[in-house]
Amino acid sequence: xxxRNDIRLLDEGAPPAGGCTVLDCRLSCxxxxxxxxxxxxxxxxxxADVVPLARSICDLLTGLVERDAAARGLTISCRKGCGxxxxxxxxxxxxxxxxxxxxxxxxxxxxxxxxxxxxxxxxAGRLEASxxxxxxxxMDPADADSPRRQRDLAGKWWSANRFPxxxxxxxxxSHYPLRPMPCREFLVTSPPDNCRNNSETRLHRPFAMHSVxxxxxxxxxxxxxxxxxxxxxxxxxxGKSARRQRTWRAPxxxxxxxxxxxxxxxxxxxxxxxxxSD
Numbered sequence: 001x002x003x004r005n006d007i008r009l010l011d012e013g014a015p016p017a018g019g020c021t022v023l024d025c026r027l028s029c030x031x032x033x034x035x036x037x038x039x040x041x042x043x044x045x046x047x048a049d050v051v052p053l054a055r056s057i058c059d060l061l062t063g064l065v066e067r068d069a070a071a072r073g074l075t076i077s078c079r080k081g082c083g084x085x086x087x088x089x090x091x092x093x094x095x096x097x098x099x100x101x102x103x104x105x106x107x108x109x110x111x112x113x114x115x116x117x118x119x120x121x122x123x124a125g126r127l128e129a130s131x132x133x134x135x136x137x138x139m140d141p142a143d144a145d146s147p148r149r150q151r152d153l154a155g156k157w158w159s160a161n162r163f164p165x166x167x168x169x170x171x172x173x174s175h176y177p178l179r180p181m182p183c184r185e186f187l188v189t190s191p192p193d194n195c196r197n198n199s200e201t202r203l204h205r206p207f208a209m210h211s212v213x214x215x216x217x218x219x220x221x222x223x224x225x226x227x228x229x230x231x232x233x234x235x236x237x238x239g240k241s242a243r244r245q246r247t248w249r250a251p252x253x254x255x256x257x258x259x260x261x262x263x264x265x266x267x268x269x270x271x272x273x274x275x276x277s278d
Contacts, residue, residue, distance in 0.1 A: 006039075006041070006049075006052065007038065007039065007040050007041070007045060007049055007050055007052065007053045007250060007254055008038070008039050008052065008053060008056065009036060009037065009038060009039075009053065009056050009057070010022060010037040010038065010039050011037075012035075012037065014037075016039045017039060017041075019041055019042055019043075020039045020040060020041045020042065021039075021040055021042060021251060022037050022038065022039060022040070023037075023038045023040055023251065023254055023255055023258060024036065024037055024038075025038065025258040025259075025261065025262055026262070027061075027261065027262060027265045028265055028266070028269050029061055029064050029206060029265055029268070029269070030064050030065065030068045030206065031068070032064050032067075034060060034061075034064075036057065036258070038053060038254060038258065040250050040251050040254045041250055042250070042251065043250050044247035044248060044249060044250060045247055045248065045249075045250035045253060045254070046099070046244065046245065046246060046247050047095060047096035047099055047100075047217050047220070047221075047244075047246075048096055048099040048100040048102075048103055048244065049250070050096060050216075050253065050254060050257055051096050051097055051099075051100035051213075052100075053254070053257075054096075054181070054209060054212075054213055054257070055177075055181075055184070057209070057261065058181055058184045058185065058209040059184060061205065061209070062184055062185060062187070062205075065185075065187060065203055065204075065205050066187070066203075069187070069189070069203055074189050074203070075189060076187050076188070076189060076203070077188055077189060077190060077191060077192060078186070078187055078188060080172055081170075081171045081172055082171065082192050083164075083168060083171035083172060084192045084193075084195040084196055085183075085186055085188075085195050086164060086165045086167075086168040086171075086173065086183075087163070087164045087165070087168065089182075089186075089195075090229055090230070090231070091165070091180050091182050091183060091229070091230040092180075092182060092210065092227040092228065092229060092230070093180045093181075093182075093210070093227065093228045093229075093230050093233055094181070094210050094213040094214045094217060094225075094226070094227060094228070095214075095217050095221075095226050095228065095243075096213055096216075096217050097180055097181065097210075097213065097228075098228045098233045098236060098237055099237065099240075099243075099244045101178060101180075101233060102233075102234070102237050102244070104175070104178045105117070116166060116167070117234060119166035120166045120231060120232075120233065120234040120235075121234060121235070122166075123163070123166050123231030123232070124231060124232045124234060124235040126163065126231075127229060127231055127232050128232075128235075165230065165231065166230075166231055167179070167230075180210070180230060181208070181209040181210040181213065182208070182210055184209070185205060185208060185209065185210075186202070187202065187203040188200040188201055188202050188203065189201050189203060205268075206264075206265065206267075206268025206269060207264040207265060207267065207268040210227070211264070212257075212260050212261050212264050213257075214226070214227060215260055216253075216256060216257045216260050219256070219260075220248060220253060220256070221243070221246075
């Protein structure tokens with residue numbers, strides 16, 4: 001898919017590129033209304049092609065969470081250079097994010113790509129040797145309580161085995177714009193020390209974007225949802241080239257993604273979401 005005709009958010013009143021259409025979506029979140037305009041090419045798209053859009057929307061929603069916290073007099077303690085969450089939590093990714101991250105790594109310079117590939121390979125070896133991956137694969141993400149159980153399991157393992165995320169460098173994410181959804185959504189009001197012993201106070205958000213992506217991808221592929229452990233993602237994507245390259249009509253799959261997103265927002269606003277991340 002050509003970058004000038006990519007799937008992306010448009011500013012109000014901005015015209016779409018040639019050969020593209022605009023899809024609209026309204027979201028209610030924490031008392032605010034978001035009117036999204038999404039440019040979609042009249043072409044075919046893969047799961048990975050929709051991830052930049054999901055990242056952008058996730059960042060908008062995170063902005064709402066931050067403003068809501070400020071209005072309630074809460075102070076977010078997360079700062080660049082902290083890095084405690086990057087050494088204390090085993091981040092789960094969705095299949096679309098894993099495929100997109102592989103593309104993102106491929107776009108890096110040779111030296112940086114090789115460095116990260118080596119770091120991910122080493123981390124995957126530690127995970128496999130521990131047996132955690134096998135346990136994690138047996139957990140059903142369709143189970144309403146699964147996201148919380150997965151998070152708790154990953155947190156406990158990571159705390160006991162403590163090694164930094166492969167993307168971490170000098171106490172900061174070396175590829176911050178490419179970070180997974182849970183990293184974008186992780187905001188705490190407690191001191192960094194609390195993150196080191198899994199006793200942090202997280203800011204509430206009505207729903208989690210990784211759950212939206214997981215459900216959307218599972219529906220398109222006709223499978224159950226899957227969550228991929230970030231340090232193991234490079235090993236996980238191996239042998240899945242056909243799955244990575246599968247495409248659908250872009251307007252159809254983006255419309256479905258936006259519909260699932262809007263449904264998650266409605267459920268979250270009503271207090272019925274099963275994946276609340278506080």
